[in-house]
Amino acid sequence: MSVATEGIVEGPIDAGALRSRLLGPGLGGVAVFEGRVRHSEAGQPIQGLHYEHYPRMAAAAMAQVLAEAIRRWPGGRVLAQQRVGWVPVGEIALWVGCAYAHRAEAFAACQWVIDEVKQAVPVWKASQVPGSAQRAWAPGQVIRRVGG
Amino acid sequence: MSARVLYFARLKDLCGVAAADEAVLPDDCVGALKARLLAAHMPEEGLRSVRCAVNGELVDDMHPVADGDEVAFLPPVSGG
Numbered sequence: 001m002s003v004a005t006e007g008i009v010e011g012p013i014d015a016g017a018l019r020s021r022l023l024g025p026g027l028g029g030v031a032v033f034e035g036r037v038r039h040s041e042a043g044q045p046i047q048g049l050h051y052e053h054y055p056r057m058a059a060a061a062m063a064q065v066l067a068e069a070i071r072r073w074p075g076g077r078v079l080a081q082q083r084v085g086w087v088p089v090g091e092i093a094l095w096v097g098c099a100y101a102h103r104a105e106a107f108a109a110c111q112w113v114i115d116e117v118k119q120a121v122p123v124w125k126a127s128q129v130p131g132s133a134q135r136a137w138a139p140g141q142v143i144r145r146v147g148g
Numbered sequence: 149m150s151a152r153v154l155y156f157a158r159l160k161d162l163c164g165v166a167a168a169d170e171a172v173l174p175d176d177c178v179g180a181l182k183a184r185l186l187a188a189h190m191p192e193e194g195l196r197s198v199r200c201a202v203n204g205e206l207v208d209d210m211h212p213v214a215d216g217d218e219v220a221f222l223p224p225v226s227g228g
Contacts, residue, residue: 035228051227052157054220056204082227094228114228122201122220123227124157137158140224143199145206 007081008058008123013092022077022099029103031110035094037087041127041136048088050135054122058082061121064146065113069098073109076100080113082123093125120146149174149215153185158223159198162189172213178202179209182221197224 015034022030037049062080069078080096087093094117098109117123119141126135149172155163163186170185178200186195200207201220213219 053227054154054156054201054222056218057201057206057220060204118228119225121227122156122222122225124223125226126157135161137161137223138226140226142197143206143222143225 008053008055008062009081009083010085011083013081013083013095015092015095018079018081018095018097022079022097024077024099026101027076027099028101029106030097030099031103031106032098033094033096033110033114034092035114036092037089039089041138044127046089046127048086048091049093049125049127050086051082051084051093052124052126053082053084057122058084061146062117065116065120068116068147069109069113072112073098073100073105076105076109078109078113080117082117082121084123116146119144120148151181151213151215151217151219153181154218154220156220156222159186159189159221162186170219172215172217176213177209178207178211178213178219181213181219182209186221198222 066078077099083093096110096113098106100106126137150169151172153170154167155165160166199222202211203218
């Protein structure tokens, strides 16, 4: 049994619904990561982050990440959602969940998926400079192919 | 010949445009197109950190550009 479900979503991520889809008999190790927006960036208070993406590539890249995770760690369930658009402080921007028979695969797959999403999916985040209409884009990493 | 060029994130702000139809020269590659369109807006080091996608596929800078292609300039990503 291997299941990978991916997504780029606009609007709040339903962590409870995602988590319930992870669970299954025989899956005793469940690792969940919730990347939430902090209240400050570079020492400046913010109200949220704006996430932009390249729709034509982003969903396909997310699907590739999760398919590769299942190829590397078969026999479990891997789900992930990246939220785009405006994400207020405290809300989830990236959700990754991995369920396997044991914790080692769950942790390893979860960490790997997070890293891949950050390097191989065309998504960019920016904070609004206080008192200005200007956006400050996060430095980021040079994009590469999934698993590259 | 022309290509539909997409600018994202910081590149969109720097160039002041999200998408534009740009002329493509015979034997053009995406790296040459990138240099022509972005060099005025950023130093060479910044240019090297921008990857290109053609019709939704990440490609090397030597990848050819054909009439009607969608070329996306992708600055360093910061999802998550």
